[in-house]
Amino acid sequence: MSRPQAFIHGMGHYHPNTVLNNDFFDELDIGSDAQWVEDRTGIRSRRSVLTVSDLIAMKEQRTTLTELRAQGRVQSIADIAELAWKNLQENTKHSFADPDLVICGTSVPDYAIPANACTISQRLGFPSASFDANSACSSFVVNMHLARGLVHSGLNQKIAIFNPERYSLRIDFRDKNSCVLFGDGSACSYLSHEPKPGSLKVVDTFIASDPEGYELVQIPDDGYFSQNGRAVQKFAITRTIEATRAIMDRNQLGPDDIHYFAGHQANLRMITSATERLGFDPDKHIFNVDEYGNQGAAGAPAVLSMNWNRFKTGDRIIVTVVGSGLTWGAALLEKT
Incomplete structure (x- = not known):
């Protein structure tokens, strides 16, 4: 008897509203300029869950991430995961059954405990087993590898994977070699054992x-x-x-x-x-x-x-x- 196969039935993404184009780094006065950044990296812009003024205030040590969180000025893991999930539904024009498992892979979590997947499931109303499986920038394929194995084994039939990332919270905007590279974003995927057309x-x-x-x-x-x-x-x-x-x-x-x-x-x-x-x-x-x-x-x-x-x-x-x-x-x- 053949093992069940895994199929991705939909994917979604979200990028925050704050745009950090290369001219932003001229304003920071850290020794870079727009052309230097594009020539070196090919990157013209990136996004952040923080406003420009909050990023500059953090760089100048006029505020802290803890203070910004307390003021409700930081989009949470659940916030950006939910927006990616809404995009998935808009892309596919389909309502999916609740997953029986939710996996979250992120480099910058909100919590050491509980699992950040639990905060996503709570936000989306999923009565699902939920856990984190983090492997930094490799997390998506690691999560897919894990989900594929669980579907193959028959242990799970419907799995949602979330990869919400907010590197701008943990980047030193005084360091021109790293701060020009990173942006924030979120993605999600919905898998099952059913071979539906278009998957x-x-x-x-x-x-x-x-x-x-x-x-x-x-x-x-x-x-x-x-x-x-x-x-x-x-x-x-x-x-x-x-x-x-x-x-x-x-x-x-x-x-x-x-x-x-x-x-x-x-x-x-x-x-x-x-x-x-x-x-x-x-x-x-x-x-x-x-x-x-x-x-x-x-x-x-x-x-x-x-x-x-x-x-x-x-x-x-x-x-x-x-x-x-x-x-x-x-x-x-x-x-x-």
């Missing part, structure tokens, strides 16, 4: 890690995001190429058999370099990092959501992500 079949997934590199990208409890930029750039390009080739090899596919490729939205220069070395035509490369920055775990699924209506029956899509840990993974999807 994305989760054909294959795999995940991997190299814990020896755990110190290269960090957000400590009491500090800001930091990374070894040169080492991380090399890792990201190398593992993106390796993981993408590995999942093609596992499924006896070549570059010409893939219709779309979405990588981790770290920066456009990096992911474009990897795409070219993989032999994919430029029109197969889908991305949003140029307008929304590095959205952590939300980046790749937001790209899929934003292109949901572009995919045609039979299209194969590869999603490859890398992140702190060090971690990486890939998923092969096919439009039914």
Whole structure:
């Protein structure tokens, strides 16, 4: 008897209203300018759950994140997850049955406990088992790998995955090397065991890690995001190429058999370099990092959501992500 397969029936995304274009960094007076940022990263703008004035006040140490939270000036994990879920429903024009499991993967949670997935389920009225499974920027594929296994096993039939990210809360806006990269966003996915037309079949997934590199990208409890930029750039390009080739090899596919490729939205220069070395035509490369920055775990699924209506029956899509840990993974999807 064959095992149940996992299908993504809908995806949604949300990006906050505050736009931080490259000119914003001129105002910060941190040694960058708009052209320097775009030339270096390919990023023109990004979003934040905070207002510009609140970001500047934090940079100048006139306020703290704790104070802003107390004043209700910070969108919560549940807030941005709910807005992504509403977008999913608008995209698909369909009301989904309550999931029997909710998984949340985020780099900047509201709570150490309870699970942030529980706050999402409470907001959306889901009477569902709920837990967090975090792997930094790799969380989407890690969550998909986990959900696929649970559906295959028969333990769960309907799973909602949420990847809400708010890096602007933990970025030092005095550090020009990191603050120009990141933006906030949220994405969600709804999977089940039912092979409905128009869904994305989760054909294959795999995940991997190299814990020896755990110190290269960090957000400590009491500090800001930091990374070894040169080492991380090399890792990201190398593992993106390796993981993408590995999942093609596992499924006896070549570059010409893939219709779309979405990588981790770290920066456009990096992911474009990897795409070219993989032999994919430029029109197969889908991305949003140029307008929304590095959205952590939300980046790749937001790209899929934003292109949901572009995919045609039979299209194969590869999603490859890398992140702190060090971690990486890939998923092969096919439009039914």
